[in-house]
Amino acid sequence: MNKVKQAPLTTTKAQALDLGRHYLQTLGYNAFSFQLIADELGIKKASLHYHFASKEDLGLALIADYEAAYIESVEKMKDLSALQKLTRMTRIFCRMSQDQKKLCPLGVLAVDFNTVPAKMQKRLLDFHKIQQNWLITTLKQGLKEKSLKKDLDLNFTADLILAAIQGGLLMARVRGESATLENMLEKLIKDIKR
Amino acid sequence: MNKVKQAPLTTTKAQALDLGRHYLQTLGYNAFSFQLIADELGIKKASLHYHFASKEDLGLALIADYEAAYIESVEKMKDLSALQKLTRMTRIFCRMSQDQKKLCPLGVLAVDFNTVPAKMQKRLLDFHKIQQNWLITTLKQGLKEKSLKKDLDLNFTADLILAAIQGGLLMARVRGESATLENMLEKLIKDIKR
DNA sequence: GTCTATATATAGATAGAC
DNA sequence: GTCTATCTATATATAGAC
Numbered sequence: 001m002n003k004v005k006q007a008p009l010t011t012t013k014a015q016a017l018d019l020g021r022h023y024l025q026t027l028g029y030n031a032f033s034f035q036l037i038a039d040e041l042g043i044k045k046a047s048l049h050y051h052f053a054s055k056e057d058l059g060l061a062l063i064a065d066y067e068a069a070y071i072e073s074v075e076k077m078k079d080l081s082a083l084q085k086l087t088r089m090t091r092i093f094c095r096m097s098q099d100q101k102k103l104c105p106l107g108v109l110a111v112d113f114n115t116v117p118a119k120m121q122k123r124l125l126d127f128h129k130i131q132q133n134w135l136i137t138t139l140k141q142g143l144k145e146k147s148l149k150k151d152l153d154l155n156f157t158a159d160l161i162l163a164a165i166q167g168g169l170l171m172a173r174v175r176g177e178s179a180t181l182e183n184m185l186e187k188l189i190k191d192i193k194r
Numbered sequence: 195m196n197k198v199k200q201a202p203l204t205t206t207k208a209q210a211l212d213l214g215r216h217y218l219q220t221l222g223y224n225a226f227s228f229q230l231i232a233d234e235l236g237i238k239k240a241s242l243h244y245h246f247a248s249k250e251d252l253g254l255a256l257i258a259d260y261e262a263a264y265i266e267s268v269e270k271m272k273d274l275s276a277l278q279k280l281t282r283m284t285r286i287f288c289r290m291s292q293d294q295k296k297l298c299p300l301g302v303l304a305v306d307f308n309t310v311p312a313k314m315q316k317r318l319l320d321f322h323k324i325q326q327n328w329l330i331t332t333l334k335q336g337l338k339e340k341s342l343k344k345d346l347d348l349n350f351t352a353d354l355i356l357a358a359i360q361g362g363l364l365m366a367r368v369r370g371e372s373a374t375l376e377n378m379l380e381k382l383i384k385d386i387k388r
Numbered sequence: 389g390t391c392t393a394t395a396t397a398t399a400g401a402t403a404g405a406c
Numbered sequence: 407g408t409c410t411a412t413c414t415a416t417a418t419a420t421a422g423a424c
Contacts, residue, residue: 028224044408045401046401046402050408103305107305110364112222112305125370162361166361166364170305171360237390239419240391240393243420
């Protein structure tokens with residue numbers, strides 16, 4: 001009879017996760033609360049604890065959720081050229097900034113790093129390494145495709161791109177505009193082109 | 195009789211500011227409290243309110259204090275060559291990171307931006323512009339001294355250096371090492387050299 | 389300038405009813 | 407899965423004594 005489980009478009013848990021990411025990106029880890037998310041959902045904060053036993057649980061879920069989205073978007077790019085990949089990747093962060101000057105969850109949690117549990121710290125490092133490795137691999141692909149300068153320092157360039165993104169997001173927020181970030185990342189990619 | 199005011203090497207207020215900056219740089223604005231600073235000073239938190247009426251007052255003082263230190267260190271460099279200035283400036287942030295993986299107070303408050311009073315937000319923007327202007331001016335000096343590539347995009351380069359610093363500080367904390375930041379900034383300066 | 393005491397708000401978290 | 411009620415800890419901040 002294949003009783004199909006009712007699959008609501010958005011479960012409470014999924015909605016809570018979305019709101020959590022929103023507040024993480026706009027307020028930081030220590031400035032949002034179960035109360036804030038619960039109010040937005042129209043439920044009590046005690047009910048939220050049914051879905052996430054502790055704030056650490058929520059934090060870990062937020063990291064895993066963001067990581068899954070990252071992996072998925074990278075997966076979708078797998079058949080593109082290195083240059084196309086780099087451009088699309090930087091655009092993800094430009095759109096993030098355009099959306100209420102949001103920051104990367106990873107960048108936010110780097111600032112709050114010393115205030116979060118060790119487990120979260122470890123997940124952050126793991127995720128950061130994934131991003132770093134993807135960039136290095138993509139730059140290598142670009143070298144093979146001869147679309148990037150052949151004397152490129154891969155590790156340096158990958159780190160510079162990552163840092164420019166994170167730092168650029170911070171600057172966009174303080175300045176209240178994302179155009180500079182967009183121009184900066186665009187020019188950065190242009191500068192490593194052959 | 196010129197009664198010389200007793201000038202203790204470190205007043206309670208000055209010590210509180212130092213501790214405040216320390217906790218701001220390591221924990222973030224929303225994760226440190228009057229209690230934490232008071233405990234460290236061996237006084238009660240109510241006593242701290244004598245020196246800083248509110249947390250906003252303390253926050254503003256922390257920004258002004260950091261800005262004063264920045265202005266002073268820039269002032270000291272005024273007779274140096276552009277390249278020397280750039281190198282010294284980046285070293286300030288390398289040392290910051292080496293010291294317990296601290297972040298720039300400005301970067302921290304950029305993340306906490308939406309949670310601080312409007313007055314603090316304005317001061318942050320003002321300060322950021324000062325840093326930006328100093329960098330652009332210094333790059334111009336480098337062009338005049340013919341020590342930098344003549345086709346340099348000044349605004350882009352200034353923004354890239356600022357972003358690399360802020361983003362690099364975040365990455366150093368997550369990775370638990372500052373060497374990559376040091377190498378990155380060193381290579382970044384090298385790359386704009388003539 | 390520092391203290392005790394207190395007001396008020398909010399945080400994360402749990403117990404147990406429905 | 408959500409509720410009410412409650413616990414405990416901590417936050418910013420103030421009043422008034424010393």
